Amino acid sequence: MMTMSPLDASRRKLLASIIRQVLSPAQLTMVHELLAAERPGRPAPQAEDIMFWMRLNMPVASDRIDELLHLPE
Numbered sequence: 739m740m741t742m743s744p745l746d747a748s749r750r751k752l753l754a755s756i757i758r759q760v761l762s763p764a765q766l767t768m769v770h771e772l773l774a775a776e777r778p779g780r781p782a783p784q785a786e787d788i789m790f791w792m793r794l795n796m797p798v799a800s801d802r803i804d805e806l807l808h809l810p811e
Contacts, residue, residue, distance in 0.1 A: 753785040756806045757792075760799050769796075 758766065773783045773791055783791075792800040 750785050753789060753803075753807070756803050757785060757788055760802050760806070765796075765799075 761769065769788055769791060770783065772795075773787060774780070789800065789803065792803070
């Protein structure tokens, strides 16, 4: 099972921002609903949870996020 190491607050905010840039609002809502359906009653997913799910279910979008994360500043 692939896991991501916990992110600090600034990296989590950056990842969340890039996820919002890549996914449409409808796609982001769908991801949140599907994650919630997997484990009812769990807290809202963190950016790492969303990215992990996307790597399995939305590989093209997750590749785009990885590209954006690794662009030189």
